[in-house]
Amino acid sequence: MPRTNRLTSVELCAGAGGLALGLEQAGFDPLLLLDNRDVACETLRANRPGWNVLHKDLLQFEPRFELPGHREIDVIAAGLPRVKSAATASRPRGSSWELELFETTARLTVELRPRALLIENVPDLLKRDEYESSRSRVAKHLEDAGYEHCWLLLDACEFGVPQHREYAVMAAVREGGITSFIEGLRPFPPAPGLTVGAVLRASMSVNGWPQVGEWAAQADVIAPTIVGGSWDRGGGDLGPQGSVRAWAKVGVNGRALADSSPSANFVWNPSQGPAHMLKLTVEQVAALQGFPSYWTFEGRKTARYRQVGNATPPPFACALGVALRSALTTL
Structure with missing residues (x-):
């Protein structure tokens, strides 16, 4: 312009x-x-x-x-x-x-x-x-x-x-x-590319994780509301129990954040509990907020996530x- x-x-x-x-x-x-x-x-x-x-x-x-x-x-x-x-x-x-x-x-x-x-x-x-x-x-x-x-x-x-x-x-x-x-x-x-799986598929695959296609296919939904960015509560997670349950439906562990995308040997199997669910990185949460990939966030992980969540x-x-x-x- x-x-x-x-x-x-x-x-x-x-x-x-x-x-x-x-x-x-x-x-x-x-x-x-x-x-x-x-x-x-x-x-x-x-x-x-x-x-x-x-x-x-x-x-x-x-x-x-x-x-x-x-x-x-x-x-x-x-x-x-x-x-x-x-x-x-x-x-x-x-x-x-x-x-x-x-x-x-x-x-x-x-x-x-x-x-x-x-x-x-x-x-x-x-x-x-x-x-x-x-x-x-x-x-x-x-x-x-x-x-x-x-x-x-x-x-x-x-x-x-x-x-x-x-x-x-x-x-x-x-x-x-x-x-x-x-x-x-x-x-x-509605745009087919605006789903959890579509938005995060590329970033989930950067370390050669072989199950990315399987995960992305079942995560074909719009993300639940991202909460947990409050400066008044806890650490870096995707919010209270209701949010954790919503994320579990797409195989994501909402109780913590990841430092990086899944490794090539990570086994995704939600039936075995949170340890076998994906965790999102701050950058992936930012993508679900609609931020472009070039936008960076300063501070440590929890402070960065709170900025994104708010x-x-x-x-x-x-x-x-x-x-x-x-x-x-x-x-």
């Missing part, structure tokens, strides 16, 4: 860059990416040395000092930390911090006056009554500032991601155009960006 036709973004809670990468593919260039985790900032800088990355807590962000002299911002995008949901029911604390970040993002939007705002989170942020007061405060901030907004429940698997991954997406547009955004979100037709899948982010770009360029 010609540089002169590109729009601008500011990204809050940027993480490992899944949302930023998708928006970049859709024609947005970031003026600033902010995250409170140093390892995530290292990942962003390693992949895009030219990006302006700020290691800072969103609640401490002061745009007048850290985003001085900016030209008009087309979109503020935020993949905010997840509120407590059914998938994180065992989390001992509530969601007061996450809701504060949600409301802070709305206040920053009013202050910075971007043309649009894009927020994604778990569906429970929209569905649960306990979050209604926070949603209402955010809506009032935006409406008083002249923004139209909408909420959408979307599954990333309908937008080119080989994984069932549901989101609550809130979009707001300052100059109208919210209907155009909604109409521009067109799900992709990320917005880039193809999904790109679809959101394309719809938003279309709405903004037709105003």
Whole structure:
């Protein structure tokens, strides 16, 4: 896309860059990416040395000092930390911090006056009554500032991601155009290559593992939701018991991650228990999140996996960006 036709973004809670990468593919260039985790900032800088990355807590962000002299911002995008949901029911604390970040993002939007705002989170942020007061405060901030907004429940698997991954997406547009955004979100037709077996077959075979064809054929399904990326729990695994059971159905041991693809002498036989199931590498999980193979993640294995597990899948982010770009360029 010609540089002169590109729009601008500011990204809050940027993480490992899944949302930023998708928006970049859709024609947005970031003026600033902010995250409170140093390892995530290292990942962003390693992949895009030219990006302006700020290691800072969103609640401490002061745009007048850290985003001085900016030209008009087309979109503020935020993949905010997840509120407590059914998938994180065992989390001992509530969601007061996450809701504060949600409301802070709305206040920053009013202050910075971007043309649009894009927020994604778990569906429970929209569905649960306990979050209604926070949603209402955010809506009032935006409406008083002249923004139209909408909420959408979307599954990333309908937008080119080989994984069932549901989101609550809130979009707001300052100059109208919210209907155009909604109409521009067109799900992709199912693609045979977007299954666990198809996506991971090549990487499973790099060490000459002879059973790769047998495994890939029975793994002809869209991946279950990748969880376990929480910074509040455990080590590197594919999530709680429900996730472990879902992965076991395709012969994958979800209780741990592998350092490399299976060796040539590995015997895959799920009937003999977890020791004879496959384990996924961080890179393979990233592929199921829709990251391109060239995107790297900094830190040790568990920190890398948490970045991947928390990320917005880039193809999904790109679809959101394309719809938003279309709405903004037709105003």
